[in-house]
Amino acid sequence: MRMSVIGTGYLGATHAACMAELGHEVIGVDVDESKIALLSDGKVPFYEPGLPEILERNLTEGRLRFSTDYREAAEYANVHFLGVGTPQQRGSYAADLTYVRDTIATLVPLLKGDHLILGKSTVPVGTAAELQDLADLLAPEGTTVEIAWNPEFLRESHGVDDTIHPDRIVVGLRDGSPAEPTVREIYASQLAEGIPFLVTDRQTAELVKVSANSFLATKISFINAVAELCEASGADVVALADAIGHDDRIGRKFLGAGLGFGGGCLPKDIRAFMARAGELGADQALSFLREVDTINMRQRDRVVQFAKDTFGGSLLGHRVTVLGAAFKANSDDVRDSPALNVAGQLSLSGAAVSVFDPQAMANARKVFPTLTYADSLTDALSGAELVILATEWQEFRDMDPQEVGKVVDKPNIIDARNVLDPVQWRDAGWNIRAMGRTLS
Numbered sequence: 001m002r003m004s005v006i007g008t009g010y011l012g013a014t015h016a017a018c019m020a021e022l023g024h025e026v027i028g029v030d031v032d033e034s035k036i037a038l039l040s041d042g043k044v045p046f047y048e049p050g051l052p053e054i055l056e057r058n059l060t061e062g063r064l065r066f067s068t069d070y071r072e073a074a075e076y077a078n079v080h081f082l083g084v085g086t087p088q089q090r091g092s093y094a095a096d097l098t099y100v101r102d103t104i105a106t107l108v109p110l111l112k113g114d115h116l117i118l119g120k121s122t123v124p125v126g127t128a129a130e131l132q133d134l135a136d137l138l139a140p141e142g143t144t145v146e147i148a149w150n151p152e153f154l155r156e157s158h159g160v161d162d163t164i165h166p167d168r169i170v171v172g173l174r175d176g177s178p179a180e181p182t183v184r185e186i187y188a189s190q191l192a193e194g195i196p197f198l199v200t201d202r203q204t205a206e207l208v209k210v211s212a213n214s215f216l217a218t219k220i221s222f223i224n225a226v227a228e229l230c231e232a233s234g235a236d237v238v239a240l241a242d243a244i245g246h247d248d249r250i251g252r253k254f255l256g257a258g259l260g261f262g263g264g265c266l267p268k269d270i271r272a273f274m275a276r277a278g279e280l281g282a283d284q285a286l287s288f289l290r291e292v293d294t295i296n297m298r299q300r301d302r303v304v305q306f307a308k309d310t311f312g313g314s315l316l317g318h319r320v321t322v323l324g325a326a327f328k329a330n331s332d333d334v335r336d337s338p339a340l341n342v343a344g345q346l347s348l349s350g351a352a353v354s355v356f357d358p359q360a361m362a363n364a365r366k367v368f369p370t371l372t373y374a375d376s377l378t379d380a381l382s383g384a385e386l387v388i389l390a391t392e393w394q395e396f397r398d399m400d401p402q403e404v405g406k407v408v409d410k411p412n413i414i415d416a417r418n419v420l421d422p423v424q425w426r427d428a429g430w431n432i433r434a435m436g437r438t439l440s
């Protein structure tokens, strides 16, 4: 099938390349000229394992191309995926729908014939209906535009596999919508694999996405709250999470106590969910998410406090190395990154902070140009009085405490992701502190 993908960021570029990989003919459109130039040249503008190979292959085989011109998308395809950003509004918890509305306002007047727009961006409930009204208003005479919502569940760093083999496909249609057969055709190979296909109304599909993210955020904040209790009572949150995780109603995933969640989705999605609940007069229903958010943000302050404790209360002049800048491992995404937040707070508290990340250095520099960025892990560790493991990259998990001990000035480490073996580090002479663990 022919299709366009509007918005070629983390979601859209991955989706466009993966749809081509499934055999479709795809054009990706973005307003960012530099991004389109890179993609057209076979270069992924961000770090996503496996994506460069798929991009390259499908460009070469002629199933994939990119453009900044909406007219090309309008003429090329009758199916359009919408994957533009929906960031948090400045000064509000609500989602900023400017880019989503702009896409409809630009694309729809250019369309001729019958078109389907499948929304992938994460949006507040009611957005699809609002966009349908806008599309009906702007569609040229004789043109029909159907808007349906097909939320995206990909995880950055697993984006390719999650797009090609999703654990479910959800599509929200309005009453009487003719779109279901087209959606089934798009995802035919996945449906043949037996991947669950759920057809709902539009508002349920919109809510599925924010509910899933809110649940995951709640699970992380739950274990982080328990971690605080573990510290206060001399217990161990890792052993506790292992024990409760054996209950298959609970599960071990997302029970990693540590520095908490960040990135371009979870923080803004739970806030937008609360804001929308308020607009709908149901704000009390989601007030617990405010606490989820607060617990999450508190982890960043707690790590900074641990760092201060290491030096008797003041960070002034102390050399601290922060390992990690991306919001999670195997990504270069620094949007609302807990690691960078901690690095920034330490710097503002007077520490001399050195940051190293295997992939996110360029993005980190743009957000926090005043921090010092090391050229390598060894360079970052050299002369440190305190090391903070803030993003769980394998390279950091694999560090040898004996070797690292030879490079640093003082053997102090905070494992803010609970990925190191504390006994091994302590036996190597380190003073190690970890979130929610009593290591005496």
Ligand SMILES: NC(=O)c1ccc[n+]([C@@H]2O[C@H](COP(=O)([O-])OP(=O)(O)OC[C@H]3O[C@@H](n4cnc5c(N)ncnc54)[C@H](O)[C@@H]3O)[C@@H](O)[C@H]2O)c1
Pocket (backbone or CB within 6 Å): 006, 007, 008, 009, 010, 011, 012, 029, 030, 031, 032, 035, 083, 084, 085, 086, 099, 102, 103, 120, 121, 122, 123, 152, 153, 154, 155, 156, 264, 265
């Ligand atoms: N990143 C993820 O893992 C992920 C997963 C699921 C859902 N989502 C959702 O997908 C959406 C996009 O997220 P992202 O992480 O890809 O964001 P992103 O910032 O990486 O990409 C958004 C892209 O949209 C482009 N854009 C903005 N306005 C445009 C316009 N009018 N026309 C064409 N392009 C335009 C931007 O230039 C940018 O390249 C968000 O709603 C997000 O919540 C993201």
